[in-house]
Amino acid sequence: MDSDEDERIPLRQRPEWSDITPVPQDDGPNPVVPIAYSEEFAETMDYFRAVYLADERSLRALQLTTEAIHFNAGNYTVWQFRRVILEALNADLHDELEFVEHLASKNAKNYQLWHHRRWVAEKLGSEAAGRELEFTKNIFLNDAKNYHAWSHRQWVLQNLGGWENELSYCDKLLEDDIFNNSAWNQRYFVITRHPGIGGIEGIRDSEVNYTIKAIMTKPENESPWRYLRGLYKNNIKAFITDPKVSTVCLKVLTSKVNSVFALSLLLDLLVHGFEPTQELKTALESLIPESNNSDSDIAARVCSILEVMDPMRVNYWRWRKKSLFSC
Amino acid sequence: MIGMEPSSSSAEWKPTASQEEQWALERHVFHIYQLFCNIPPKSQAVMLELQRDNHIEYLMKGLRHLGPSFSVLDANRPWICYWILHSIALLGESVDDALESNTIDFISRCQDQHGGYGGGPGQMPHLATTYAAVNSLITLGGHRSLSSINRGKIYSFLQRMKHPSGGFSMHDGGEVDVRACYTAISVASALCILDKELTQGVGDYILSCQTYEGGIAGEPGSEAHGGYTFCGLATMILINEANRLDLPSLTDWLVFRQGVEGGFQGRTNKLVDGCYSFWQGGAAVLLQRLHEAGDLFQSHALQQYILLCSQVEGGFRDKPGKSRDHYHTCYCLSGLAAAQFRWSKDADREPLPGLVLGPYSNLLEPIDPLHNIVFEQFDEAREFFTESQHCDDA
Numbered sequence: 256m257d258s259d260e261d262e263r264i265p266l267r268q269r270p271e272w273s274d275i276t277p278v279p280q281d282d283g284p285n286p287v288v289p290i291a292y293s294e295e296f297a298e299t300m301d302y303f304r305a306v307y308l309a310d311e312r313s314l315r316a317l318q319l320t321t322e323a324i325h326f327n328a329g330n331y332t333v334w335q336f337r338r339v340i341l342e343a344l345n346a347d348l349h350d351e352l353e354f355v356e357h358l359a360s361k362n363a364k365n366y367q368l369w370h371h372r373r374w375v376a377e378k379l380g381s382e383a384a385g386r387e388l389e390f391t392k393n394i395f396l397n398d399a400k401n402y403h404a405w406s407h408r409q410w411v412l413q414n415l416g417g418w419e420n421e422l423s424y425c426d427k428l429l430e431d432d433i434f435n436n437s438a439w440n441q442r443y444f445v446i447t448r449h450p451g452i453g454g455i456e457g458i459r460d461s462e463v464n465y466t467i468k469a470i471m472t473k474p475e476n477e478s479p480w481r482y483l484r485g486l487y488k489n490n491i492k493a494f495i496t497d498p499k500v501s502t503v504c505l506k507v508l509t510s511k512v513n514s515v516f517a518l519s520l521l522l523d524l525l526v527h528g529f530e531p532t533q534e535l536k537t538a539l540e541s542l543i544p545e546s547n548n549s550d551s552d553i554a555a556r557v558c559s560i561l562e563v564m565d566p567m568r569v570n571y572w573r574w575r576k577k578s579l580f581s582c
Numbered sequence: 583m584i585g586m587e588p589s590s591s592s593a594e595w596k597p598t599a600s601q602e603e604q605w606a607l608e609r610h611v612f613h614i615y616q617l618f619c620n621i622p623p624k625s626q627a628v629m630l631e632l633q634r635d636n637h638i639e640y641l642m643k644g645l646r647h648l649g650p651s652f653s654v655l656d657a658n659r660p661w662i663c664y665w666i667l668h669s670i671a672l673l674g675e676s677v678d679d680a681l682e683s684n685t686i687d688f689i690s691r692c693q694d695q696h697g698g699y700g701g702g703p704g705q706m707p708h709l710a711t712t713y714a715a716v717n718s719l720i721t722l723g724g725h726r727s728l729s730s731i732n733r734g735k736i737y738s739f740l741q742r743m744k745h746p747s748g749g750f751s752m753h754d755g756g757e758v759d760v761r762a763c764y765t766a767i768s769v770a771s772a773l774c775i776l777d778k779e780l781t782q783g784v785g786d787y788i789l790s791c792q793t794y795e796g797g798i799a800g801e802p803g804s805e806a807h808g809g810y811t812f813c814g815l816a817t818m819i820l821i822n823e824a825n826r827l828d829l830p831s832l833t834d835w836l837v838f839r840q841g842v843e844g845g846f847q848g849r850t851n852k853l854v855d856g857c858y859s860f861w862q863g864g865a866a867v868l869l870q871r872l873h874e875a876g877d878l879f880q881s882h883a884l885q886q887y888i889l890l891c892s893q894v895e896g897g898f899r900d901k902p903g904k905s906r907d908h909y910h911t912c913y914c915l916s917g918l919a920a921a922q923f924r925w926s927k928d929a930d931r932e933p934l935p936g937l938v939l940g941p942y943s944n945l946l947e948p949i950d951p952l953h954n955i956v957f958e959q960f961d962e963a964r965e966f967f968t969e970s971q972h973c974d975d976a
């Protein structure tokens with residue numbers, strides 16, 4: 256299609272299609288949301304319907320799906336029929352990879368494209384792993400948070416392998432942009448699912464150090480704060496007893512920077528039974544110099560500070576405070 | 583929340599791509615808010631007014647005609663119907679008899695002979711377009727519309743889409759994700775055909791998609807995301823398993839998605855976008871109901887973002903600088919409705935109007951937030967399907 260984009264020969268004038276009677280769309284006499292299709296679009300779809308209804312699994316039908324997908328990459332029926340044809344023809348799926356790669360430059364957020372890619376990669380098996388990882392890497396050059404590409408990459412790692420350099424790839428992306436939450440999520444994916452890492456418990460210590468470093472460079476960055484909590488998921492005891500967690504709260508609270516996330520983490524610690532040190536209590540006091548705060552409970556005091564410091568979530572912090580005493 | 587621009591100082595300081603984007607948007611939005619603050623109250627009221635007539639005109643036009651550029655949505659036509667019809671219903675209007683009849687006729691042509699609706703006539707049935715078609719027909723209401731839905735065949739379509747993981751496939755050979763679960767379960771619930779066979783394993787699947795951040799992802803391992811969080815949470819409520827989720831962390835993640843601009847972002851450290859007014863705002867409303875709490879987010883700030891930043895002359899958009907479309911119009915209005923009402927504890931009772939930003943005439947029709955259908959028509963459909971055939975609650 257690319258070569259003849261400017262001078263497309265209508266299907267009805269192509270001899271190889273002369274035996275096919277196109278099937279028009281059954282829109283009815285007075286359709287709503289009618290689309291003013293271009294002539295080429297309408298013709299392509301009329302011929303597609305004809306081969307689809309006839310279940311014609313041929314090379315020309317395959318080529319027709321290529322044309323139809325170029326017109327509208329969102330037509331899942333066309334994609335599905337294309338897979339049926341590819342199987343019937345026992346086609347070389349490496350060509351299919353190129354087809355998808357070419358399309359992805361314009362349709363990187365299309366569900367069908369990624370679903371198709373996964374299907375192809377699954378057929379090709381572990382030999383495809385390297386190319387798939389490379390493919391998503393290229394997508395991330397333009398859009399480091401492309402949701403579909405990340406899902407695809409995770410699927411590849413889990414089903415085809417290629418875990419070896421994934422953690423350092425996360426390092427690199429986070430070096431480029433420490434606010435890239437998709438990269439943080441991928442990091443979590445790696446440390447919890449990498450078959451060679453053996454679970455979160457073994458790697459927690461070094462990950463906590465990495466995360467705290469990230470927090471200290473940009474305390475206003477929510478991503479590492481959530482990641483830090485994630486490192487203690489399913490291990491509340493470690494969460495409230497690991498001095499590193501409360502220390503990072505203290506450090507941020509005393510450094511006069513945005514401390515909403517530090518306070519919010521501290522609140523979670525307190526709710527789970529953490530006993531604050533005198534140092535932490537003093538740091539909190541200094542955040543409310545007027546000391547017009549009458550909350551005797553320290554968690555409630557944290558909520559009160561957050562109500563003032565984080566007005567967008569004032570309702571939430573009030574509710575959190577109320578919830579402290581309801582159970 | 584990425585925070586404010588630093589007050590200079592450190593020399594080696596270099597903003598990242600995420601920060602650059604965020605600050606550019608903040609400048610744009612705060613410029614609008616500043617403009618708003620500096621005009622007399624009368625002009626402010628005008629700026630905050632919901633431009634009902636313009637929106638209706640834009641929506642009606644879309645029902646009647648769509649240009650060639652809409653060809654990329656050729657497999658989403660029931661969605662376009664829903665985005666438009668639901669928006670019209672939220673605005674308290676309805677289509678005339680001829681349009682109503684044409685809509686029922688057109689959507690029927692998308693119905694597959696073995697059950698479910700496709701993206702257009704002759705296309706394979708698909709869960710998402712089935713959701714859009716069913717919601718459109720319920721929104722139209724009335725006997726002809728509701729009885730055009732073949733519930734028995736939809737049930738067997740849903741059964742066919744059931745996946746061994748516990749989730750659902752979008753279509754034959756289609757992708758399995760949280761969206762597929764929601765559209766399947768929502769349709770089954772709205773049509774009163776939800777049973778144990780359909781719900782089996784769904785809760786486990788959704789649970790496996792809740793991330794360390796607290797929100798819900800499209801697939802296990804992926805990043806917490808507003809659209810999937812709404813879908814996952816609504817699904818869990820519909821199958822009566824919401825308490826299996828980590829609700830405190832879900833709530834915490836969700837309230838932090840409201841940005842300084844007042845609107846919601848879809849993911850941590852991404853830009854706010856008008857459509858998340860519903861995906862996140864709607865999920866917040868669902869959480870408020872579960873927690874039996876009052877407002878958990880800033881409803882006024884959200885309404886302000888929708889009215890001043892997303893609203894254009896006829897339709898709504900993602901953010902300033904983007905153009906309007908039917909999708910964002912539908913979900914900005916749905917989000918506005920979610921923000922305008924106070925929800926009674928009794929889930930079956932109609933919500934009460936709360937604080938409406940701007941003139942009181944901005945008040946929209948209340949929605950059932952689980953299915954995102956206007957309450958009155960949703961109720962009518964419930965009654966219709968309960969009476970016409972047995973409605974067995976799973």
Ligand SMILES: [Zn+2]
Nearest residue numbers: 855856857900
């Ligand atoms: Zn959007």
